[in-house]
Amino acid sequence: MMLSFFDQFLSPTFLGIPLIALALTLPWVLFPKPTTKWLNNRTVTLQSWFINRFTQQLLLPLNLSGHKWAALFASLMVFLLSLNMLGLLPYTFTPTTQLSLNMGLAVPLWLATVIIGMRTQPTVALGHLLPEGTPTPLIPVLIIIETISLFIRPLALGVRLTANLTAGHLLIQLIATAAFVLAPMMPTVAILTATVLFLLTLLEVAVAMIQAYVFVLLLSLYLQENV
Amino acid sequence: MLSRVVLVSANALKGSSPLGAGLVQASRSLHTTSQSLAPVPSLPEKGGKVRHGIFPEEIFQLLYPKTGVTGPYMLGTGLLLYMLSKEIYVINHETIAALSIGTVIVYGVKKFGPDVAAFADKLNEDKVAKAQEVKDLAMTSLSQAIEEEKKEQWRAEGRSLLFDAKKNNVAMLLETNYRERLHMVTHEVKRRLDYQVALQDLNRRMEQEHMVNWVEKSVVGSITPQQEKESIAKCISDLKALAKSTQAMA
Numbered sequence: 001m002m003l004s005f006f007d008q009f010l011s012p013t014f015l016g017i018p019l020i021a022l023a024l025t026l027p028w029v030l031f032p033k034p035t036t037k038w039l040n041n042r043t044v045t046l047q048s049w050f051i052n053r054f055t056q057q058l059l060l061p062l063n064l065s066g067h068k069w070a071a072l073f074a075s076l077m078v079f080l081l082s083l084n085m086l087g088l089l090p091y092t093f094t095p096t097t098q099l100s101l102n103m104g105l106a107v108p109l110w111l112a113t114v115i116i117g118m119r120t121q122p123t124v125a126l127g128h129l130l131p132e133g134t135p136t137p138l139i140p141v142l143i144i145i146e147t148i149s150l151f152i153r154p155l156a157l158g159v160r161l162t163a164n165l166t167a168g169h170l171l172i173q174l175i176a177t178a179a180f181v182l183a184p185m186m187p188t189v190a191i192l193t194a195t196v197l198f199l200l201t202l203l204e205v206a207v208a209m210i211q212a213y214v215f216v217l218l219l220s221l222y223l224q225e226n227v
Numbered sequence: 228m229l230s231r232v233v234l235v236s237a238n239a240l241k242g243s244s245p246l247g248a249g250l251v252q253a254s255r256s257l258h259t260t261s262q263s264l265a266p267v268p269s270l271p272e273k274g275g276k277v278r279h280g281i282f283p284e285e286i287f288q289l290l291y292p293k294t295g296v297t298g299p300y301m302l303g304t305g306l307l308l309y310m311l312s313k314e315i316y317v318i319n320h321e322t323i324a325a326l327s328i329g330t331v332i333v334y335g336v337k338k339f340g341p342d343v344a345a346f347a348d349k350l351n352e353d354k355v356a357k358a359q360e361v362k363d364l365a366m367t368s369l370s371q372a373i374e375e376e377k378k379e380q381w382r383a384e385g386r387s388l389l390f391d392a393k394k395n396n397v398a399m400l401l402e403t404n405y406r407e408r409l410h411m412v413t414h415e416v417k418r419r420l421d422y423q424v425a426l427q428d429l430n431r432r433m434e435q436e437h438m439v440n441w442v443e444k445s446v447v448g449s450i451t452p453q454q455e456k457e458s459i460a461k462c463i464s465d466l467k468a469l470a471k472s473t474q475a476m477a
Binding site: 035036037038039040041042043045046049088089090091172173176177179180194197198200201202205 | 267269270271272273274318319320321322323324325326327328330331343344346347348350351354355
């Protein structure tokens, strides 16, 4: 059967067995557990170094009660990064292209930050709805706008990740198809298209890493406001 | 990493099924490690050797006796051509995408691989160097302590000389003090004796003077006026005689 361009985004099944759990847990296999040894091999050393540095950098602007989220942020980052990067390989399924997954990650985490803010420091949390130095006549309008902006956040988080990855994958597919179809007819144009594909792939690698980082960074910012 | 899964699952296998025990015994010839959990098996320092980045060296070694050096390559080419010709693997747009991402990956690994490996090695080496530094510092401070201890021992040996010198000093001081006091004693004694001698001298002199005075007084007292006149007349006659004699001589 012909592959349509959206088949890559179907949740994978094999003989009726859904494989989404396998797709989601595959990254776990690629990251070795840090050992109890004093000196490790290169993989474990690099992995530990990366997670240490990343967590340290991410938690710099957070105060002490925000540090409880360190494990969550680090594991979320590694999870999203590996899912995105693995999705660039051919014939793979990227779970982060599914809006359900991304909303499932974004909404509970965003809601958690809002609830923490409302419970521990309600005045400060509500105070974020009015930026400093607004002229008095604009206050009612601005509060409505800021509330809308607050509620758009989880949508934005989820849809940003979904849209970026889906668009990237779709573009790769389209340009690869163009190159494939043009190859017997106009080889030079096909080579040009292949070059475009190569550059696009580089971009997609960057986007994969950046989108994962942006997701986690924005969550840490929302936490910073509320904790 | 997987060897530890094998180790742990081996125990589970034995009791799990009727065939479990038999399988464990039968597969014993395939074991490469000692299958023991204590002491904890060490991690390999470097990853397994691979050729062309993905194919483990073991496959090449496995096929070498039967097919020589080109064996695995023939196998690979044959497999690839088989899958392509029978359309088991269909070339489509994903192939082009695979080529593209493959180029990116190979380029990335070739360009940044050695640097990343060196960085990871440096991280480990820094750890070792820190511990080594602590050890070296401890060793130098301990050897320095040994040196100082030896010096102290040498000093302690010299202490007896010091004591002797001090003893001599003290003895000399005592001697000097003793001599001083002896001198003082003799001086005092001589002074007292001199006093006694002077006293005796004085006594004798006074006695002498007293006696002389008494003798004189008694003599003078014993001279009667008659005697006095006689002596004076005699003296005058003597004088006259003497004057006549001298006149006669002159």
